[in-house]
Amino acid sequence: MxxxxxxxxxxxxxxxxxxxxxxxxxxxxxxxxxxxxxxxxxxxxxxxxxxxxxxxxxxxxxxxxxxxxxxxxxxxxxxxxxxxxxxxxxxxxxxxxxxxxxxxxxxxxxxxxxxxxxxxxxxxxxxxxxxxxxxxxxxxxxxxxxxxxxxxxxxxxxxxxxxxxxxxxxxxxxxATPLDTLRTQLKLDHSVAQITQMPIFGAVGGQGSEIIAGLFLLGGVYMWLARIITWHIPVAFITALALISGVFYLINPAHYATPWLHLATGGAMLGAFFIATDPVSGATTPTGKLIFGAGIGILTYLIRTIGAYPDGVAFAVLLMNVAAPLIDQYTQPAVYGHKGNKS
Amino acid sequence: MEMEISDSQFESRTMSRTLYQFNGGVHPVEHKDVSTQLAIAIAPIPQMLIVPVRQHIGQPSKPCVSVGQRVLKGQIIAHAENYISIATHAPTSGIVSAIALHALPHPSGLSDTCITIASDGKDEWTERTPIDYRNLNASALRNRLRDMGIAGLGGAVFPSFIKLNPGVPQKVQTLLLNGGECEPWISCDDMTMRERAAGILSGAEIMRFMLRAETVVVGIEDNKPAAIAAMQLAATQCHFPVEIVVIPTLYPSGGAKQMIKVITGKEVPSGGRSTDVGVATFNVGTAYAIDRAIHHGEPMISRVLTVTGNVHQPRNFEVLIGTPMQNVINLTQGHPDSVSGYIMGGPMMGIDLHSVDVPVVKATNCILVKSDKLFPPPPLAMPCIRCTRCADACPADLQPQELYWFAKSNNFDKAQKYQLFDCIECGCCSYVCPSHIPLVQYYRYAKSEIAATQNEQKSADHARDRHETRLARIEREKKERAEKLAQKAVAKPATTTADDAATLAKKAAIQAAIARAATSTTEPS
Structure with missing residues (x-):
């Protein structure tokens, strides 16, 4: 019935x-x-x-x-x-x-x-x-x-x-991609400033690819406006990646690339808006999404800088996928009537 | 706190109030204007009225008339039984033709005892005694409302007199009249407010007195400008402060918990009542019914309801309780499309009716006639993709996608841990689901399974208790018998002599009888 x-x-x-x-x-x-x-x-x-x-x-x-x-x-x-x-x-x-x-x-x-x-x-x-x-x-x-x-x-x-x-x-x-180039050139003891003068690099990221990254961001904003995704995961991802890369960049700008390079290259924008936001395999609670997104951002950076692969978005996403159910379990929002009255 | 309104009296009416938001909510197409074009019409008295003895939450009322008896309009035909109960009245004058089971508008489709009255067409009132409420105390007023059969008309049909008993004095600071009416299609509260605003506030005056509430607030969604204007006008002519609060149209802001949140910012604690946050909430129609009951002596024998959907002339009617629904539907001049079913209530929370050969009851706020065009059958349900649109829409802040998962896998412990029982079944989650999963049905299933398990557990506990008590009793009896025997054994010497004496006496009597018999047998021969 x-x-x-x-x-x-x-x-x-x-x-x-x-x-x-x-x-x-x-x-x-x-x-x-x-x-x-x-x-x-x-x-x-x-x-x-x-x-x-x-x-x-x-x-x-x-x-x-x-x-x-x-x-x-x-x-x-x-x-x-x-x-x-x-x-x-x-x-x-x-x-x-x-x-x-x-x-x-x-x-x-x-x-x-x-x-x-x-x-x-x-x-x-x-x-x-x-x-x-x-x-x-x-x-x-x-x-x-x-x-x-x-x-x-x-x-x-x-x-x-x-x-x-x-x-x-x-x-x-x-x-080779900009991230790949960065990786190999850093091993040859070139400074980031020298490396980013190479032709593959553009204004902030890679030649051409930085424009594509910008358009992925634009598409992401459209999805947010169309309520396909919420802001939590992309914002947490981008913020975490920018923060961690910013800290290392400030510590040693010769060896660590700028935050905008990290954001504009590789799978960062595609990952932040289109991949990490996959609802099936990601966290679902608002707080959980923030943790999930931030985790991907941090892991992406770590894999890029100290891991064996030039880009780390895919592995970061897969690692956080494993953690998603646990994150959800510990970030359940308070249900109506269980919050206590503050006003 | 929200005390700023209490003493500032009449200026308070125009004061703007901070409104709050509950999570989520949805905006279905309203379809309300189709039934507000015409004034409330009085539905004609049907030949037969089928009045159920249980239309409210609680104990059914107990019939006090017999078949063949003539009853007058407004006469009590069934008394309130136990505390949570109210009386039932004859909606018109006539002859009681049956007291028997009849189908009711209930999701179970089960029948219940109904008193059938054959109308005599005279519509002759029993004696009505209007009362000045100030002459009675709150307790007497409550008894009066109980005998007048007043139950909440907003949907829950809870006996109103109980809600008007705050227990602790000053517990209720705010009397909140709910004119939200957030369900699509329904407009009976809207029309009642437009046409009977003074009566509603007159009822509120009584309720305010009974609750000793400081503030009277009427919450109305902003899609009812005519009702808002009418209520505002009535509020200016009223000699106690009333605040008409216009709230944004957002389903389910007419839910008591949601409206309390919107207006006061407070949340009714889980498992608690609205009085726990100092608010008593009543439907505006209930306030009007209380006015009729106290100031006019008229019990609850009719209500305003909307007949709409797949009908030519959607409209609101004042209908006698017990009128067969088909009679009311017939007043709307037929159907543009073929009828695919009927809903009692709205499209979000209403119940599917098996047939309209059921009476209008106090809970009937709307009869929604369905067609496949207006209510197409739901598309094929796809798997959940955990998009959490349901969680974004849930006014109870639940995670419906998790509850669905637990309900589907019969993981009821987990479902309860995720507060399944705080679900108000408003239907927002199902409404927004892109996979068209009938989520609410899963929650109803899980709730009823849990209830069944708890009942089983209870009866198993009961049986075990009985078994243990029985074993204990047998043990006790055994012990008692043994003790008795032991006592007997101790007391034996004394009793033996007595026994011997008795035996001797018996023997003597037998001897005497034999002797008597011997003489008597010899005599006749």
Whole structure:
């Protein structure tokens, strides 16, 4: 029998996921502008692969395929993973990543709503550990690249590994990321000030990538205004990352990069607004979200500066995912009538 | 504290008050204006009135009329039984045609005892005795309200006289009249305030006297400007200070706890009552009913209710208690779409009616006729993605996504730890859920399972107690018997002689009888 309430808001998981994808579009446009159209190929490939895997997993689990496929969660995972790895990576890289994201991290854990870990970040972590070489060959900004890859060239490279004849080799189209550069150059005892004079760096972050980071932030603000996310996790993440990097920067500016460099590079903005805010695998209480976000910010910094990987967002998110249930348990807000009367 | 209003008297009416916020809340489409276009109409007297003896929270009233008896309008037909109970009255004059089980508007769909009265069409009143409340003390007034069948019309139908007994003097500083009416579609309180503002405040005067409340506040949502104006006008003509507080329209601000929070900033403690924070809350319709009961001698035999939704002419009616709902629905001139069901109450907290062959009761504030167009069947429920829109919407500050998880996995201990029983079932969580999960149904399930377990536990405890008592009794009896035997054994020598004497006497009697028999047998032969 039906019981009250008999009305509901016109909203759905699909609408939420569509809005998340909408929020990513400005950054994707900038991506194409600065790094060429390869990202469009990897996004398309990721979308098709993710939907196929999702459908297969739903069929195996005996669930209705259409409503679950339409929820859009697989597409969001696909896009986030595609945006987290090099756009010119070989086709199988994203396929392997999505297998771990969709099949292992999501469906083996019980499907939508039951995954402990952020699926896209599981995919990313597996890839960076297993295939570090293709995972660090990022497309050069068009302003620096020795050769420009058009749509067909990019497809030919992604699917067949064949570069256009006019290019001299992989180095002509790819480069290390700003964080990677920072890391290697610091080991060579160069100062941060010297390093950031290198061409890969832009005004505050990386050449081109700083604009994309800004647009991720813009998309995040849109999601906040559209009430897709609350402010807690991004603000806590960004504040914690800025604070900890600021403290180290003040202690030794020659060896520690500026807070704005940390915020504008790597996965910081994508992570703060689109990945750490994944509700399924994150903390849910207001205080819990602050702790969760701050934890990711701090861990990201620690992994970047003293860890073995140039960026730390993915591992920071996964580590905090583990802590989310515990954080929630200890940050339950006071229920009405249990607060005592202060006024 | 909030004392600033108490002595400043009439200026206080225009004083702006700091309002507070409760967490969350939702803004469903109101649909209220459709039923406020026409004035309250008096519904005609039906041929048959089916009056349940239990329309209130507490003990059912006890019938005191018999089948075939003629009753007058306003006559008591069932007396209040025990403390938490009120009397029931004949809504019109006529003949009692049955005292039997009848289906009631209740989610269980169960039947209960109803007194059926066949109207004689005369609508002849019993003797009414208007009273000047100042001539009675609070206790006598309470008895009067009990006999007048006054229960809260806001939905809970709790006997009002009990709430008007503050126990400790000065416990209630504020009498809060609730004109929030936050549920969509319903407009009966709105219309009552528009048309009967003076009566409402006249009732408030009595309640204020009974509670010895310092302040009288009427809380009204800002989507009812006409009602606000009417109440403000009535307040200026009233000889005690009344403050009309306009609060933002936000469901469920008409919930007593939420309104108290909005107006006073205080939270009613969990498991406590509003009087714990010095506030007594009554629905505006109840205040009007109290005015009718005391100043006019009219018991609660009718109420104003909204008939709306899938009907051609939505409207408010003053309806006699016991009128079959179908009769009231018939007054709204048919349905634009095919009827898919009926709700008693609003779309957020109302109950689904199995049929409208049930009487209007004191709790019936609205009959909402459904169509698939107005109330489409809910879409397929998707898994919870822990987006916490429910927590953002919850006016009780709960974490509905956690409660759902615990209820679904039958983890009732955890659900209680997360304060399941502070859930007021307002439906905000289900309303905002993007996965369309019927969350409230899960909480109702968990609550009833916990209640069932506690009942089982109670009866198991009871059975164990009885068993243990029985064992103890058997043991005690055994011991007593043994003691008795032991006593007997000690007392034996004395009793033996007595026994012997008795035996001797018996033997002698037998001998005598034999001798008598011998002589008698010889005689006739």
């Amino acid at each position: 039906i019981s009250s309430p008999y009305i509901s808001q016109k909203t759905s998981v699909s609408i939420i996921m569509l809005k998340v994808m909408l929020a990513l579009i400005p950054a994707i446009i900038a991506y194409v502008w600065y790094f060429g159209p390869a990202i469009l190929i990897s996004l398309t490939l990721a979308s098709v692969t993710a939907l196929g895997m999702e459908a297969a997993a739903l069929k195996l689990r005996g669930l209705p395929i259409k409503p679950f496929l339409m929820d859009g969660s697989a597409l969001v995972t696909a896009w986030l993973l595609a945006l987290s790895i090099p756009s010119i990576a070989p086709w199988w890289l994203i396929v392997v990543g999505l297998f771990f994201a969709i099949i292992v991290a999501k469906h083996l854990y019980g499907g939508l709503g039951n995954n402990i870990f952020n699926p896209a970040m599981v995919g990313y972590a597996i890839l960076i550990i297993s295939f570090p070489v293709p995972m660090t060959q990022w497309a050069s900004p068009d302003t620096l690249a020795g050769a420009h890859l058009g749509l067909i060239d990019a497809a030919n490279y992604i699917f067949n590994g064949i570069l256009p004849s006019h290019t001299s080799g992989i180095d002509a189209i790819s480069t």
